[in-house]
Amino acid sequence: MSASVLIFPGIGNSGPQHWQSVWEQANPDFERVQQRDWENPNCDEWAVNLEIAVANAKPNVIIVAHSLACLVVALWASKRHTPIKAALLVAVPNPIGSNFPKEASGFLSTPEQRFDFRSIVVASTDDPYTTLEHSSHLVSAWGSELVNIGDHGHINANSGLGAWPEGYQLLTKLRG
Secondary structure (H helix, E strand, O other), X not given: OOXXXXXXXXXXXXXXXXXXXXXHHHOOOEEEOOOOOOOOOEXXXXXXXXXXXXXXXXXXXXXXXXXXXXXXXXXXXXXXXXXXXXEEEEOOOOOOXXXXXXXXXXXXXXXXXXXXXXXXXXXXXXXXXXXXXXXXXXXXXXOOEEEEOOOOOOOOHHHXXXXXXXXHHHHHHHHO
């Protein structure tokens, strides 16, 4: 059975030029995890909404999370949750970094338990919200695979990646 894909944006809900939105537009079977407030994220509330989305998805779901949503996936995974096939976690921010959004609440303590699903963490060497060292630490704790894509900022619409075919290949790898 093919996996369904849940697109899980971070703060601001990934605009139309963001690769997550481009993927969702190109794939009618992809669904976006919905949140009540995209501008003032609450980690616990977002984790509850993630669980609802996963529970309502097809079996073998893959979560494609960007930025703040990656931290929510870590919290969600540390608690009892509906099983998933895998997660693609892109641009995981450091919640104690100087650029972390002040509007976000409940993100200071990132769970560092090994995931019970396969995961790939994609990191950039010049992400203003984290360091490669921080990403490597989380990869080790979570049992993830690290993919370093070089200098691409926060791996968002401003990174000039368009549909980001290399990222889509990583998703295809997880779906296989």
